[in-house]
Amino acid sequence: MGAWRRLWASVGFRLAFQYAVLVTITMMAALAIVYLQTVGVLHQRIARQVGTTTTQMQARAEQEGLNAVVAAIGRALADGRQSDTELYGLWQPDGTRLAGNLDAPPADAASNRDGQQRALRGGSAITGYLAVRRLPGDALLVVGHDLGDQEALESLVVSASAAAGLIALLLLVGGVFVFRQELEQAVGRVRRTAGRIAEEGRLAERVDLASGDDEFAHLGQDINAMLDRIESLMEGVRHVSNTIAHELRTPLTRALLGLQAAQAPGTGDAARRDAIDRAVHELQELGTVFQKLLQIAEAEAGARRRAFAPVALHTIADDVAELYEAVADNQGAQLLREPAEEAWVDGDRDLLAGAIVNLVDNALKYGGPGCTVRLGTSMAACQAAVEVQDDGPGVPEADLARIGERFTRLQPELPGHGLGLANVRAVAALHGGSLQAEDAAPGLRMRLVLPLPPT
Known part of the structure; x- marks a missing residue:
């Protein structure tokens, strides 16, 4: 029983067994139809023929007597x-033929009665369909x-059924080998890659993709895409951890030094309040950083997807x-709403509104005084777009790929934490x-x- 369970646990055996059963059923169905x-x-034809002849003989006996039946039998056999x-x-009643x-x-x-019976003909036992x-x-x-011909045909069907069973058995045996080899070749690449990642922790490992376009090739592509995503996320985690440690150390140190200065003996009330205010400001800034990080994490986790509903991006x-028209006027910039096409998507209105705010705020900040910012919405055949463009100094080509990374600040002298576009x-x-x-x-156009x- 244990050996059978181990054998049945093999996908190759199950596939071969199911294939053999399917072939057997198909053959049996074909033989049944034949x-x-x-x-x-x-x-049916024999039964009709025998029934018709019997009726005729009975009618002849009733009308012409037994001699007419004897003559009719002689003519039929001759x-x-x-x-x-x-x-x-x-036969006569006394048994004389x-x-x-x-x-x-x-x-x-x-x-x-009519039916299949055994009888003697020429000293040999035969099987026939007889009407008595x-x-x-x-x-x-x-x-x-x-019924000799019918028995031969039935024997042929039985032999064909036995041959079908033998073929099914051969398919089972051969299929187990072929299917297991094919599955091992296809799945083995995935297992070996997963084993190296599990044992050595090398997320750079990828599944060797086989030639062809079958399901296993697609599986390998999907797994590689998943590993790319995991590696990217892990790299992002390492980058964020390092950056957080670097970004938070300075404000925490300033807040700590300010509070220590406020505790120092002889510190005046005004100096103490000033030190406490600076420490509070530093801690508030840290709270803002953590809040933005939590928002990014929540978006990446997909927790808000359940609240998706139709959203009008143009609105x-x-x-x-x-909202930002006054901000633009205050810095001598111009904010234009163009193009203003309708654009509808399914999403979270608050998150999308925050993303558009970040894009506009980023354009006004980095476009500089006197810049012109264009905020446009459009909808094509398969996608909707929100476009924010400024005519400021722009971004070097080499740095375009870095936009949107956490804590990336291409102009560190400007205020901010480098998390706005990461949130978008x-x-x-x-x-x-x-x-x-x-x-x-x-x-720059975003x-x-x-x-x-x-x-």
């Missing part, structure tokens, strides 16, 4: 048509047909443009979209691209 269309039809398969017998080629009445001759009737004067009439862009990128990924940075020559809702 049997019904040959043996069954032949049996006409050369099916003489080797036709069975006839006519009057006509026919049967040596003796069948064993079950006491009742009038009592004629006037209590004579016994037997009319039948030799959000209108509200953001109205996380929101885009949550909605199945992307954040694209392009050189606007002059300035595009938040999102998929359209399903129709």
